[in-house]
Amino acid sequence: AQGMKVLEKIYPLVGQALVVGFTGSPGCGKSTLVSAFIQEILQRDLQVGVVAIDPTSPVTGGAVLGDRIRMLGVVSDPRVYMRSLAARGHLGGLSAATSRIIDVLDAVGKNIIVIETVGVGQSETDISQLAHVNIVVCAPGMGDDVQMIKAGVLETADIFVVNKSDLPDSKLVLQQLRAASHTGKNPNTQVLQTVATTGAGISVLVQTCLEIKHQKKASTDEERAIRVQ
Numbered sequence: 001a002q003g004m005k006v007l008e009k010i011y012p013l014v015g016q017a018l019v020v021g022f023t024g025s026p027g028c029g030k031s032t033l034v035s036a037f038i039q040e041i042l043q044r045d046l047q048v049g050v051v052a053i054d055p056t057s058p059v060t061g062g063a064v065l066g067d068r069i070r071m072l073g074v075v076s077d078p079r080v081y082m083r084s085l086a087a088r089g090h091l092g093g094l095s096a097a098t099s100r101i102i103d104v105l106d107a108v109g110k111n112i113i114v115i116e117t118v119g120v121g122q123s124e125t126d127i128s129q130l131a132h133v134n135i136v137v138c139a140p141g142m143g144d145d146v147q148m149i150k151a152g153v154l155e156t157a158d159i160f161v162v163n164k165s166d167l168p169d170s171k172l173v174l175q176q177l178r179a180a181s182h183t184g185k186n187p188n189t190q191v192l193q194t195v196a197t198t199g200a201g202i203s204v205l206v207q208t209c210l211e212i213k214h215q216k217k218a219s220t221d222e223e224r225a226i227r228v229q
Contacts, residue, residue, distance in 0.1 A: 049081050170193070
């Protein structure tokens with residue numbers, strides 16, 4: 001009850017932040033990419049909120065906090081606030097909980113809020129409805145592109161990122177994703193290349209997110225408000 005009172009009071013302050021969702025199969029360098037993405041945002045002197053949906057501990061049922069450990073370099077910055085949530089094997093009420101956390105981070109002045117999910121599947125297609133920009137991360141040699149399409153993530157992606165694009169077969173993955181994006185429901189899906197470990201392509205990724213924001217933000221905010229009522 002106390003929490004709902006807080007949400008009611010902050011409601012007039014909500015709706016300013018850009019919400020960006022990241023998903024991708026294990027091994028694609030997603031957490032490293034998110035870390036580089038946050039560093040680029042900080043260089044633009046913006047405030048960042050991170051909601052990391054982590055794997056669940058089989059002992060305690062809580063979040064394993066793997067993403068928090070991998071992103072220690074950026075979460076120690078006072079302009080970054082990170083909150084981990086346990087996936088617990090299913091999305092369930094997590095969508096509403098995540099939306100409320102987003103609202104709080106938005107109300108306290110975070111300019112960009114990043115949602116990082118545990119992998120690819122139904123949880124990710126559901127969580128994508130909370131984000132203004134949905135990013136699907138792939139990597140060469142992992143067959144990610146095929147798995148993404150099977151999981152239905154193709155229909156929700158605004159941006160496909162071929163990370164580790166300095167590796168062999170990256171051009172092949174790039175071509176496959178560009179071909180696949182034309183068959184999806186979103187004709188504006190973009191395919192970008194990054195090397196998260198060196199920072200290559202990160203600035204373009206951030207700028208593309210900011211441009212998509214203006215196209216989608218209003219309708220997504222309305223959908224999110226309806227879903228959590």
